[in-house]
Amino acid sequence: MTIDRQITAQIIGFAAFFFGVYAFVHKNDRYLKKLLIAQSFILTLHFFLLGAHGAIASTFVSGLRLVASLFGNLRHLAPLFIILYIVLGFIRYQHWYDAVPILGSCVSTIGFFYCRDIKMRLCSLFSTCLWIIHNTAVGSVGPLLMEITIFVVNLRTILTLSKAHRKVSPGVDLPLMD
Numbered sequence: 001m002t003i004d005r006q007i008t009a010q011i012i013g014f015a016a017f018f019f020g021v022y023a024f025v026h027k028n029d030r031y032l033k034k035l036l037i038a039q040s041f042i043l044t045l046h047f048f049l050l051g052a053h054g055a056i057a058s059t060f061v062s063g064l065r066l067v068a069s070l071f072g073n074l075r076h077l078a079p080l081f082i083i084l085y086i087v088l089g090f091i092r093y094q095h096w097y098d099a100v101p102i103l104g105s106c107v108s109t110i111g112f113f114y115c116r117d118i119k120m121r122l123c124s125l126f127s128t129c130l131w132i133i134h135n136t137a138v139g140s141v142g143p144l145l146m147e148i149t150i151f152v153v154n155l156r157t158i159l160t161l162s163k164a165h166r167k168v169s170p171g172v173d174l175p176l177m178d
Contacts, residue, residue, distance in 0.1 A: 001050075001051065005049055006049075006050075008049060009046055009049035009050050010141050010142055011142075012042060012045055012046040012049065012142075013043075013046040013140055013141060013142025013143045013146075014141075014142035014145075015042050015142075016039050016042040016043045016046055016142060016143055016146060017142045017143065017145055017146035017149070019035055019036075019038050019039035019042060020035075020036070020039045020143075020146045020147075020149075020150050021146060021149045021150060021153055022035055023035035023036050023039060023150075024121075024124075024150050024153040024154045024157060025153055025157070027157065027160075027161065029116060029117070029120065030070065033066050033069055033070055033112070034070070036062075036066050037063050037066045037067055037070075040059050040060070040062045040063030040066060041059070041060070041063045043055070043059040043143060044056055044059040044060045044063065046140070046142070046143065047059060047138075047140070050138055050139070050140060052098075052134075052138045052140065053092035053093070053094050053098055054089055054092050054093060054094075054095075054097070054098025054099060054100070054101050054102055054134075055098075055101045055134060055138070055140075056092065057085070057088035057089055057091070057092045057102070058085060058088075058089065058101035058102055058104070058105045059101075061081060061084050061085055061088060061105065062105050062108065064081075065077075065081045065105075065108075065109055065112065066112065068081070069112045069113060074113065075113050075114060077113065078109050078110065078113035078114065081109045081113075082106050082109055082110075085102050085105050085106050085109070086102065086106070088102075089101075089102035095137075097133070097134050097137035097138060100130050100131075100133050100134040100137075101130065101131060101134045103130055104126070104127035104128075104129075104130035104131055104134075105127065107123050107126050107127045107130075108123055108124055108127040110123055111123025111124055111127075117161055117165075118158055118161050118162055118165065121154055121157060121158045121161070122158065124154060125151065125154050125155060125158070128147050128150050128151045128154065129151070131143070131147045132144065132147045132148060132151070135147055
């Protein structure tokens with residue numbers, strides 16, 4: 001990979017960083033998803049430039065998945081997206097770390113289609129941990145910093161939502177799925 005391509009990839013990765021962090025500051029699920037759509041397609045280009053094959057497939061399908069999740073309760077599509085992740089991940093698999101974003105994206109799919117509020121963000125938090133591992137392995141600087149920041153911001157938002165939920169419904173435990 002040429003140095004110009006590497007620099008371009010990292011600059012694009014930092015653009016995704018800003019979209020991702022900005023997305024998780026919001027408490028509105030729909031706005032969160034719209035920003036994550038933009039982030040997904042920016043990341044697809046970033047990982048293409050880096051040659052990170054599993055991440056290319058994962059971020060592209062994630063963008064499509066997020067678009068579909070904007071149109072309401074389309075839970076019947078979740079298994080289709082999970083199958084698509086697995087098939088594309090298998091086709092694009094070259095290294096152990098190619099499987100990590102596929103697993104994270106499957107967990108996020110469950111979160112975005114079957115959960116909301118805190119539960120959705122917990123699925124995303126787990127996926128973020130997997131992306132941190134992947135981005136460290138492939139040398140993806142901007143997205144690594146993005147995932148670390150998203151982890152902190154998402155955790156803060158989860159705590160804020162949890163505190164608000166306890167004020168409204170004291171003593172009520174949140175179910176894992178809707």
